[in-house]
Amino acid sequence: MPASRATYTFLGPEGTFTEAALMQVPDAAGAVRIPSSNVNTALDKVRDGSADAAMVPIENSVEGGVTATLDAIATGQELRIIREALVPISFVLVARPGVDITQIRRISTHGHAWAQCRLWVDANIPGAEYIPASSTAAGALGLLEDDTHYDAAICAPIVAAEQPGLHVLAENIGDNPGAVTRFVLVSRPGVLPARTGADKTTVVVPLPEDRPGALMEILDQFATRGVNLSRIESRPTGQYLGHYFFSIDADGHVADARVADALAGLHRISPATRFLGSYGRADAQSPVVAPHTSDEAFRAAHAWVDEILAAETLGSGMAANASPTA
Ligand SMILES: O=C(O)C(=O)Cc1ccccc1
Numbered sequence: 090m091p092a093s094r095a096t097y098t099f100l101g102p103e104g105t106f107t108e109a110a111l112m113q114v115p116d117a118a119g120a121v122r123i124p125s126s127n128v129n130t131a132l133d134k135v136r137d138g139s140a141d142a143a144m145v146p147i148e149n150s151v152e153g154g155v156t157a158t159l160d161a162i163a164t165g166q167e168l169r170i171i172r173e174a175l176v177p178i179s180f181v182l183v184a185r186p187g188v189d190i191t192q193i194r195r196i197s198t199h200g201h202a203w204a205q206c207r208l209w210v211d212a213n214i215p216g217a218e219y220i221p222a223s224s225t226a227a228g229a230l231g232l233l234e235d236d237t238h239y240d241a242a243i244c245a246p247i248v249a250a251e252q253p254g255l256h257v258l259a260e261n262i263g264d265n266p267g268a269v270t271r272f273v274l275v276s277r278p279g280v281l282p283a284r285t286g287a288d289k290t291t292v293v294v295p296l297p298e299d300r301p302g303a304l305m306e307i308l309d310q311f312a313t314r315g316v317n318l319s320r321i322e323s324r325p326t327g328q329y330l331g332h333y334f335f336s337i338d339a340d341g342h343v344a345d346a347r348v349a350d351a352l353a354g355l356h357r358i359s360p361a362t363r364f365l366g367s368y369g370r371a372d373a374q375s376p377v378v379a380p381h382t383s384d385e386a387f388r389a390a391h392a393w394v395d396e397i398l399a400a401e402t403l404g405s406g407m408a409a410n411a412s413p414t415a
Contacts, residue, residue, distance in 0.1 A: 094116075094119060094120050094121055095116055095120040095121070095141045095142070096120065096121040096122075096123065096139070096140045096141050097111055097114070097117060097120050097121070097122050097123070097140060097141065097142055097143070097144065097274075098122075098123045098124070098125045098131045098134045098135070098139075098140040098142075098143045098144075099111045099122065099123075099124060099125065099131065099143065099144040099145070100124075100125060100127065100128060100131060100144070100145055100146065100223075100224050101123075101124020101125060101126065101224065101226065101227075102124045102224070102226050102227060102230060103124065103226065104225075104226035104229070104230075104244065104245060104247055104248035104251065105124075105224045105225055105226045105227075105245070106146070106176050106178060106225065106245055106270055106272075107144050107145065107146055107224070107272060108122075108124075108144075108226075109176050109245070109247070110144050110146075110174040110175075110176050110270075110272035111144040111174075111272075111274075113174045113176075114144070114172065114174070114274060123139075123140060125143070126223050126224075126227070127157070127223050128145045128146075128155075128157045128158050128161055129157070129161050131143040131144075131145055132145070132161050132162065132165075132168060132275060135168060135275060135276060135277060136165070136166045136168070136277070138277075141276060142171065142274050142275060142276040143274070143275050143276075144174070144272055144273070144274050144275075145158045145161075145272060145273060145275060146158060146201070146270055146271070146272050147159065147173075147271055147272060147273045148270070148271045148320060149178070149201060149205070149268065149269065149270040149271065150265070150267070150268050150269045150270070151204065151205045151263075151264070151265050151268050152201050152204045152205060153322070154320070154322045154324075154336070155201065156324065158273075159322060159324055159336045160324060160327075162275060162293075162365060163293040163324065163334060163336060163363065163365075164326075167277075167278050167363065168275045168276070168277065168278070168365070169275065169276055169277070169278045169279075169281075169365060169366040170273045170274070170275055170291050170365050170366035170368055171274050171275070171276050171280075171282050171366060171368050172273070172274040172282070172368050172369070173271055173272065173273050173274070173289065173368060173369075173370065173371045174271070174272045174273075174274070174371055175269050175270070175271055175272075175371045175372070176269065176270050176272065177267075177268070177269050178205070178245075178263060178268045178269065178270050179245075179246060179260075179261055179263060179266075179268075180202060180205065180206055180225075180243050180244070180245070180261070180262050180263045181243070181244060181245070181246050181249055181257050181258075181259065181260050181261075181262065182196075182241055182242075182243055182257070182258045182259040182262055183229055183232065183241060183242050183243075183244060183248070183249045183255040183256060183257055183258065184232065184240060184241040184242075184255070184256055184258055185232055185233075185254065185255070185256065186254070186255075186256040187256075188240060188241070188256070188258075189258070190213065190214065190258050190259070192240060193214050193217060193240045193241045193258075194216075194217060194218060194240055195217065195218045195219075195220050195238065195239035195240055195241075196210065196214070196217050196218070196219060196220065196239060196240070196241045196242065196243060197219075197220040197221070197222045197228035197229075197231060197232075197239045197241075197242045197243075198219075198221075198222055198225050198228045198242055198243035198244065199221075199222055199223070199224050199225045199227075199228065200221060201270075202225050202243045202244070203219050203221075203243065205263050205264060205265065205268055206243050206262050206263055206264060207264065208264040209259075209262040209263070209264055210262075213259070213262075218239075220238070220239045222242070225242070225243060225244040225245060225248070226244055226245070226248050228242040228243070228244060229242040229244035229248045229249070229252070229255060230248070230252070232254075232255060233252070233254045233255070241258065243262065246260070271371070273291075273368075281343070281344075281366075281367060282366075282367065282368045282369060284342040284344045284345065284367070285342075285369040285370075285373075286375050287369060287370045287372075287373045287374055287375040287376075288340075288341055288342035288345075288367050288368060288369055288370060289319065289338050289339070289340060289341075289367070289368060289369075289370050290338070290339045290340075290341055290342060290343055290348055290352075290364075290366070290367045291336070291337070291338050291339075291365040291366055292336075292337050292339070292352065292355065292362055292363060292364055292365060293334050293335070293336050293337075293362065293363040293365060294307055294334060294335045294337060294355055294358075294359050294362045294363075295326065295332075295333075295334045295335075295359050295361045295362070296323075296332075296333045296334065296335060296359070297358060297359050298332070303358065303359075304335070306358050307335065307355060307358060307359070309354075310351045310352075310354035310355050310358070311337075311339055311351050314347040314348075314350050314351045314354075314382050315347055315378065315379045315381070315382035316339050316340060316341055316347055316348055316351050316382075317339070317340040317376055318337060318338065318339050318340075319338045319339070319340060320336070320337065320338040321335055321336070321337045321338075322335065322336045322337075323335055323336075324336060339351070340370075340376040341367075341376060342367040343364065343367045344367070345384065346383075346384045346386075346387030346388065347378070347382040347383075347384075347387065348367070350387060352364065
């Protein structure tokens with residue numbers, strides 16, 4: 090019997106950068122691929138079992154964290170990141186054939202795309218109004234509808250290439266030519282990706298309240314164990330003003346002793362800390378591990394303490410302090 094195909098969902102429709110990220114997953118080409126109209130519905134499909142995993146954007150090199158994703162994976166039924174993908178981003182401006190750049194008043198795209206093309210738009214179409222779309226591809230395909238209320242869209246070159254009804258007015262309009270977006274594949278908890286030696290661990294740590302220095306203590310859990318952080322962002326929990334959680338990416342896998350020890354420290358400081366997964370880094374870069382933070386150093390240290398406890402008889406209270414009688 091053939092092995093059953095995986096079902097993946099992604100921020101769609103076809104032609105989004107998120108779909109390009111999904112296509113980096115080795116079995117994606119042969120999988121069932123279901124577009125979702127936003128990050129929340131994509132993650133809900135994973136939670137209710139209608140998809141095995143969802144590809145969603147999490148961070149980009151120009152705009153920073155994708156807050157819709159950071160918030161959606163931090164709360165609700167637990168999820169796990171099982172993989173990351175990096176996609177270089179280049180944008181084109183599209184319109185219906187016959188429309189030229191001087192006729193454009195309103196432009197639709199995803200908020201992160203708009204933020205990355207703002208300087209180009211100000212310089213080339215000053216005063217253009219932004220019309221938000223659920224994704225770059227959704228904005229572009231909207232131009233093909235009869236009742237469309239905007240004149241142009243910003244999207245990936247592939248959307249324009251595949252739609253004869255769209256005409257490219259300008260290419261490479263991103264303000265930062267080297268822009269890269271990071272996407273994550275999210276599934277239900279269950280199977281932890283194996284340690285590769287070049288891994289990342291993502292956690293969500295609610296900041297304990299009324300505790301001076303709590304953020305410093307959180308950071309110290311990583312610093313004292315030689316664990317490097319590659320992203321840290323604060324997000325409001327939404328409960329009330331001033332209540333925040335930190336979303337953190339750390340180098341290493343929960344199966345690395347130094348990372349496991351740091352997570353245990355986080356749990357002591359903030360018991361509602363959420364583990365969001367350990368997974369291989371897209372760039373396969375291994376961290377430099379200092380000898381005193383290696384697995385072997387942690388094993389030897391624990392063995393030393395265990396030996397002390399095994400060799401001594403534990404006394405009780407004052408009796409243990411009483412001077413031995415001859
Ligand atoms: O809308 C898309 O195409 C997406 O995948 C989200 C996005 C938007 C802008 C930059 C990177 C990802």
